[in-house]
Amino acid sequence: MEIPPPPGPQQPQGQPHGQYPPAGTGPGPGPYGAYPGQPVPPGYPGYPGYPGQPQGPDPYGHQPWGHGYSPYGGPAPVNGLAIAALVLGILCFLPLVGLVLGLFALAQIKRKGERGKGMAVAGMVLSGIGAALLALTLATGGVAGFWEGFKEGAREASEDSATFSVDKGECFDTPGGSLEGMAYDVDTVSCEDEHDGEVFANFKMADSRYPGDDAITEAADDRCYTLQYAYAMDSWALPDDVDIYYFTPTRDSWSIGDREISCLFGHVDGKSGLTGSLRQDATTLDADQLAYLKAAQVLNEAMDSVPDEEYVEDDLPGHKRWAARVSGAITEQVGLLRGHEWPADARKPVTALVGHLESAKEEWAEAAKAADADAFHEHYDKALDLTDPQRTVTARKALGLASTPPPSYEEGDGGDAGTGDGSGGSGAEV
Structure with missing residues (x-):
């Protein structure tokens, strides 16, 4: 059994069925509809199509309710952008994005009649605070620290890809098997086995503009021949077929911070190689x-x-x-x-x-x-x-x-000091 609809403006309580004029037949507007014989103007209760107006009689004398209007409809939905703005504001994550989402959310809420205005505003406020804190951090040096770290990482990556280094006491082979010309990489090997070179010292040049190939070579000559004694203290123990070489920076590697010169022992012909370490210092002597x-x-x-x-x-x-x-x-x-x-x-x-x-x-x-x-x-x-x-x-x-x-x-190379044909000489090492 259906429950009759509540009395509407077209059917006051207490009005017997059949006495109320049918819709659209009464006179002009009145408290309960049109006067007898007067058509009902559009927009007034009783006019066909008025929201909630019954559309026709049912078997029990009641007119069914239409589906165009519901006086007890559910609440409006919450705007999704407002929710997103609030979440980003609380997390202080991408504060500027949260601020923009809040603005868009307010516009949609106004246009669509959705809920969530409070969440949008709260998200905008929190995002604004986050943006202000970010700006303060950048202004007080945070950005400088980040940028310096970035540059340092980039420089190290460039050096790793463009230069190589060898440590004091290491023995190595070059890919080409020669200590002459350009070297882009070396393979560290045991000093007990045959090898192309042995590093006896490293030092760095002053951090300035590239001084030129000649200046770098001169610095390597001066320092390496002096530093050899700290590593191979007994010059008598150096084989006769050993000479001094060095790795030096190129113009390109200098531009990315390479300042190191490596001093090396190698065979006099630069190719034959050596066997066994030449180190004679506090690590090997009594x-x-x-x-x-x-x-x-x-x-x-x-x-x-x-x-x-x-x-x-x-x-x-x-x-x-x-x-x-x-x-x-x-x-x-x-x-x-x-x-x-x-x-x-x-x-x-x-x-x-x-x-x-x-x-x-x-x-x-x-x-x-x-x-x-x-x-x-x-x-x-x-x-x-x-x-x-x-x-x-x-x-x-x-x-x-x-x-x-x-x-x-x-042979007396360290000997005669100007006997008519000789030089001052360097004397004899003892």
């Missing part, structure tokens, strides 16, 4: 060997500071200053040798060596005071004889060091 070689290096460095002028006659003052440096170096060397407690089998040969060095010191001191080139030659020849490498062989054997002088010493 305390007595270190003490002897450190004392010897004092004299060797002074001998290597010989003037550029080949003939004493061309630079007598420079050679006299050099002789004074050598005399002072011998004084220091003798002090180091006397100050060390040598093992029993090395005491006698070291003491004998000290006696020769004492005599040589006096001759170098006299050469430093020479009035002319002839007087300089006289004392220099005696001094050089007293520092002949052969005088150190017995002490070296007792200490377990290399005891065969390099061929250049045996």
Whole structure:
């Protein structure tokens, strides 16, 4: 059984069926419809099509309700953009996006009659706060830190792809098997096996504009030949077929921050390779060997500071200053040798060596005071004889060091200082 609809404006309560004029037949508008015989104007209750107006009689005398209007309809939907704006505002994630979504949400809510205005406004407020905090962070250096980190990462990535580095003590092979020309990468290998090169030092040039190939090569020559003694302290132990090479920055690698020069030992022909490590320092030598070689290096460095002028006659003052440096170096060397407690089998040969060095010191001191080139030659020849490498062989054997002088010493390359055809020379290493 259907429940009759509630009384509408076209059927007041208490009005008997049949007495109410049918829709559209009554007179003009009145409290309950049109007057008898008057048509009902459009838009008034009782006019066909008016919202909620019954459309025809049913079997029980009631007119059914239409479906065009529902006085008890559900609530309007919530706007999706408003929800999104609120979520982004709460999370402070992409604050500017949350702010824009809130603005679009308000426009849609107004146009469609949807709910969610409060959520849209709240999301806009929170997004505005997030945007303000982001701007403050960027203004106080956050962006600078981010940018610096980005640049550093990019630089490291560029260096990794454009340069390579080798560490002190590493042995390696080059892809082409040669230490000459350009190198873009190397393969680290064991020093016990055959290898193309062994790194004995690394140093960096000043961080400035690219100085040019010649300047870089000159820096490598100067530093590498000096730094070799800290790694291979006993120059007598270096094989005769070993030479010094180096890896240097190119113009392109310099532009991305490459400043490192690597000093290398390699075969004199740059291709044949080496076998076994050439390292002789505190990691491979005992305390007595270190003490002897450190004392010897004092004299060797002074001998290597010989003037550029080949003939004493061309630079007598420079050679006299050099002789004074050598005399002072011998004084220091003798002090180091006397100050060390040598093992029993090395005491006698070291003491004998000290006696020769004492005599040589006096001759170098006299050469430093020479009035002319002839007087300089006289004392220099005696001094050089007293520092002949052969005088150190017995002490070296007792200490377990290399005891065969390099061929250049045996041939006298470190010897005659201006005997008419010779240069000042660099003297002999002990």
